[in-house]
Amino acid sequence: MTDFELPSAAKSQTRATLDQLKDAVQDGLPTAIADLSALVRIPSVSWNGFDPAAVAASADAVAALLTGLEVFESVEIARAPITETGLLGQPAVLATRAARNGRPTILLYAHHDVQPPGADEDWESPPFEPTLRGDRLYGRGAADDKAGVMAHVAAIRAFTAAVGTDFDLGLVAFIEGEEEFGSRSFTNFLEEHKEKLAADVIVVADSDNWDTSTPSLTVSLRGNVTFKLTVSTLAHASHSGMFGGAAPDAMLATIKLLSSLYADDGSVAVAGLTSQQWDTPEYTDERLKAEAALLPGVTPVGTGTVLSRLWMKPAITVTGIDAPSVINASNTLIPSVSVRVSTRIAPGQTGEDAYAALEEHLLAHAPFGAHVEISDVDRGNPFLVNTDGWAVAEAKDAMHEAWGVEAVEAGIGGSIPFISDLVAQFPEAQILVTGVEDPDTRAHSPNESLHLGVFRRAILTEAVLLAKLQSRA
Structure with missing residues (x-):
């Protein structure tokens, strides 16, 4: 049995054993799953065009959960303005309890908003009705x-x-x-609540694990640049038979422009977007094909090791397109086409520099003199964790205690841009990026799910970490 020994000056404090924490986590798991299911039923999509009342209801539910713990001195729902518009951002929940007797303070971050569900027919069960199938909770x-x-x-x-x-x-x-809509008021929220948010250790629970039996501590994250790209060639739609073959339509121009972003092997071909060199764990093409659900015969893109492509190189994805649907298509030349472009950028490059490179490329490569407009731009910086601090060692020990295997220090191809804001506001804090996801989670996709074994071990990891920090003078 492992004891988390307290300093001699605090022997009056209760000692927590690993077995006690395991029992408490196991006993509380049904309640945790029930509470999670109740949260999933609230369609708290934070994007424009979705009902903000659902996000407010989700904040109320989270505040009630934190209040019910009876450990915080204050629990409040707060909103901060978005700098660009002056409008208030979506509601966040902030709960605080002051440290005593020289103990550290730990900040626990997560987000209660979610991605849009997409088409209901792509889900095997309704997206906002939590459904248990096997050892996974879907929703x-x-x-x-x-x-x-x-x-x-x-x-x-x-x-x-x-x-x-x-x-x-x-x-x-x-x-x-x-968070799912760009954390647009995040910086202002940090500034307004800086004193309450100050902490020695910050745990960001919004990342992945190596697999369902091996934990990960995320040590690198790509940044992101997203924007709406509109390509226009005509003042109005024209008959494709009368003018097709001479007048360039916007779809033709858009396809050629987007194609210029890629080399023949599928890697990014935008001058000015940078890469990093890093030794990566073994990860085969076969594993990529299975976890990314490549269809038979489809081959991976890019060069270098798989994980170097996912963690340390840029990637460009067209995530949406506004154009006539197939069922509504008529024999006309389309005057304008808009697409949503999502770019992941490697650690070492700022979102501002990456956007400048993308903008220069798109303007320079517009075919046939097409008019190009870039709007609705979001930029987020990548992040590299300093793994030299004591909190990283404590977190990895906690993962080993909870999972029974050593943690993998892993990069993530996704982005959590606000972490750079945390670093700027709290440069002395040690940041730990953890998570409850696994390669089969399908976050942001239809049929998103949580592996309940991972959930239990993630809870235990954090409970062990709290006990370790409680024992630290």
Whole structure:
């Protein structure tokens, strides 16, 4: 049995054993799953065009969960303005408890907003009706990131079940409400609540694990640049038979322009977008084909090791297109086409520099003199974790205790741009990027799901980490 020994000056504090925490997590798992299911039923999509009342209802539900823990000195729902518009962002939940007797403060971050569900027919069960199939809970937000919210809540429940509520560790819970829509008020929120958010250790529970039996500590994240690209060639639609073959339509120009972004092997061909060199764990083409669901005969793109392509090189994806649907297509030349472009950028390059390279490329490669407009731009910086701090060692030990295997230090191809804002506001804080997802989670996609074994072990990891920090003078 492992004890988390307290310093001699704090022997009056209760000691938490690993077995106590395991029992508490297991006993609390049904309640945690039920609470998570209740959150999933709230369609808290933070994007424009979706009902903001659902995000507000989700914030209320999270605030009630944090209040019910009876460990925080204050729990509030707050909103901050978006700099570009002056409008208030979506509601976040902020709960605080001051540290005592020299103990550190840990900030637990997650977000309660979710991605749009997409088409209902692409889901095997309704996106906002949590459904258990086998060892996975399906539903939009079941993993990303309402499971992150509940991992924090359930870990605190297990920790207090083992040590009681009279402990010295400082706790902050910051549950954001607009991460999936670019965290547009995040910087202002940090500035307005800087004193309450200050912490020695920040845990961002919004990442992946190596697989369902091996934990990951995320040590690198790509940044992102997203924007709407509109390509126009005609003042109005024209008859494709009368003018096709001489007048360039917008679809032709868009296809040629988008094609210029890629080399023949599918890698990015935009001058100025940079890459990094990094030794990566073994990850085969076969694993990529299975986890990314490549169809038979489809081959991977790019060069270098698979994980170097996913973690340390840029990627460009067209994630949406506005054009006439097939069923509504008529024999006309289309005057304008709009697409949504999502670019992942490698660590070492700022979002601002990457956007400048993309803008220059698109303007220079517009075919047939097509008019190009770039709008609705979001930029986010990549992140590299400093793994030299004591908190990284404590987190990896906690993962080993909870999972029974060593943690993998992994990069992630996705982006959590606000982490650079956390670094700027709290340069002395140690940041730990953890998560409850696994390669089969399908975050952002139809049939998103949470592996309940991963969920249990993620909760236990965080409960063990809290006990370790409680024992640290």
